[in-house]
Amino acid sequence: QAQLVESGGGVVQPGRSLRLACTGSRLTFSSYAMHWVRQAPGKGLEWVAVIWFDGSNENYADSVKGRFTIARDNSRSTVYLHLNSLRAEDTAVYYCAREIQGVLDSWGQGTLVTVSS
Amino acid sequence: DIQMTQSPSSLSASVGDRVTITCRASQGISNYLAWYQQKPGTVPKLLIYVASTLQSGVPSRFSGRGSGTDFSLTISSLQPEDVATYYCLKYSTTPWTFGQGTKVEIK
Numbered sequence: 019q020a021q022l023v024e025s026g027g028g029v030v031q032p033g034r035s036l037r038l039a040c041t042g043s044r045l046t047f048s049s050y051a052m053h054w055v056r057q058a059p060g061k062g063l064e065w066v067a068v069i070w071f072d073g074s075n076e077n078y079a080d081s082v083k084g085r086f087t088i089a090r091d092n093s094r095s096t097v098y099l100h101l102n103s104l105r106a107e108d109t110a111v112y113y114c115a116r117e118i119q120g121v122l123d124s125w126g127q128g129t130l131v132t133v134s135s
Numbered sequence: 136d137i138q139m140t141q142s143p144s145s146l147s148a149s150v151g152d153r154v155t156i157t158c159r160a161s162q163g164i165s166n167y168l169a170w171y172q173q174k175p176g177t178v179p180k181l182l183i184y185v186a187s188t189l190q191s192g193v194p195s196r197f198s199g200r201g202s203g204t205d206f207s208l209t210i211s212s213l214q215p216e217d218v219a220t221y222y223c224l225k226y227s228t229t230p231w232t233f234g235q236g237t238k239v240e241i242k
Contacts, residue, residue, distance in 0.1 A: 053231070055179075055233075062220075062222065062233060062234075062235050062236040063171075063173075063179065063222055063224075063233040063236070064233065065224075065230055065231040065232060065233060068229070068231070077229040077230065078230075079230055080136075080230075113178065113179075120167060120226035120227075120231075121169050121181065121184045121185075121226060122169070122181070122224065122226075122231075123181050123184075123190070125178045125179055126178070127178060128178065
């Protein structure tokens with residue numbers, strides 16, 4: 019069973035930056051596209067970003083485009099999400115997820131990002 | 136971008152009832168539709184993919200159908216452990232898009 023563990027969440031002031039990480043185990047990490055999905059408190063799921071298995075391509079939700087950057091280091095089985103110019107509305111639990119043929123089949127436990135002054 | 140409209144936003148039903156949740160895409164997405172279950176305080180769990188294929192280990196009372204723009208998730212006999220919020224996810228093209236969610240409760 020694939021295991022994904024997120025880290026890096028915390029409390030950050032508006033306008034500041036944060037880097038989230040998601041490390042995979044029990045899977046051939048370099049074979050899979052990886053996604054970030056977020057969930058604001060009491061709200062639904064919102065897809066954030068995807069990076070191809072080899073890092074050759076990436077896509078973003080309009081709500082984060084130009085502010086967030088997804089990256090990966092397959093040698094470390096880790097995918098990152100760089101969050102810049104943070105806003106209060108970015109407050110959420112951030113999940114990473116593995117993709118198999120488009121489907122997000124395995125999810126991490128999530129890491130909470132709180133944007134507050 | 137393709138929008139996903141899920142309904143109802145919430146429902147309350149009795150144990151043993153048949154429950155159906157629908158998801159409509161603003162454009163055709165073939166069968167690139169998945170369903171997730173999220174129990175309170177837990178991580179989303181994949182139930183169904185390619186509209187109607189049950190993920191391994193998911194009880195057979197869950198089923199999905201549809202193609203193109205109209206999809207549904209049915210619980211044939213609602214159980215107490217099915218209390219959760221259910222989301223559809225379209226993955227035909229970027230961006231991936233979730234429905235707004237349906238909260239299922241026991242009456």
